[in-house]
Amino acid sequence: QESPKREWSLRDFEIGKPLGKGKFGRVYVAREAKSKYIVALKVIFKEQIEKYKIQHQLRREMEIQTSLRHPNILRLYGWFHDDERIFLILEYAHGGELYGLLRKTNYLSEKQAATYILSLTQALAYCHEKNVIHRDIKPENLLLDHEGRLKIADFGWSVQSRSKRQTMCGTLDYLAPEMVENRPHDYAVDNWTLGILCYEFLYGVPPFEAESQTDTFRRIIKVDLSFPSEPQASAEAKHLITRLLVKDSSKRLSLQRIMEHPWIVKNADPSGG
């Protein structure tokens, strides 16, 4: 049952270290003074909102994010503002960025990869049944909780930390052909992105990575997909990736079929851990 919506203010929080900064502001660890509850506090500057004319997008994103309740979607508990800033009170993901894990281990085991793909698929299926589409599941928006469970932490403002790889900012790697070709896109773009992420979890690099954005663009629209010989991935994993990285968006494996795919059924830990 819903806790009473109380008015928050900056006085309620002790601000900790910055976690990262984005185009519109920064994210800090913070602690609610009375309960000692740890949260992430995202600060967005109003003059940036006016400058980029994103008031409505921000309002819509915040309403959506507050209404979503799913174990793999980061909670937005509430917000408040002062003269020049808007503060979002977010669930703190104790495990940090999934990217940090991927960078450390280069690539994930098939069990880990399948578990994260299942979590993402379940979160997306939840969003789609609530008619929330196009949660851009770019990797920089994927965080981990204290048990290593995946959390989609996006409401349209990906936060870039300094430690991010160069390719990350403004990369095309995760965009579906219909996006890069500026054609109308629907929620099937998320199915494509699941294929990109599955490949990157298993091989450590996105499938269409190239020296230049132009080459990445060419490889995406051609679906120039090949699997390296190292590290070895199972035939089922490659089958799933091949059934998602399909140019015709209507032919991509549905979220339901992903959950039932042999590679997922065999390898994923249903508890998401």
Ligand SMILES: Clc1cnc2c(Nc3ccc(N4CCOCC4)cc3)nc(-c3cccnc3)cn12
């Ligand atoms: Cl929103 C939100 C909720 N929780 C987080 C979070 N949590 C978090 C926890 C732990 C560590 N570690 C750093 C290495 O040592 C281990 C702990 C990093 C981030 N990070 C970011 C973030 C991270 C990077 C850039 N921009 C934002 C956003 N977050």
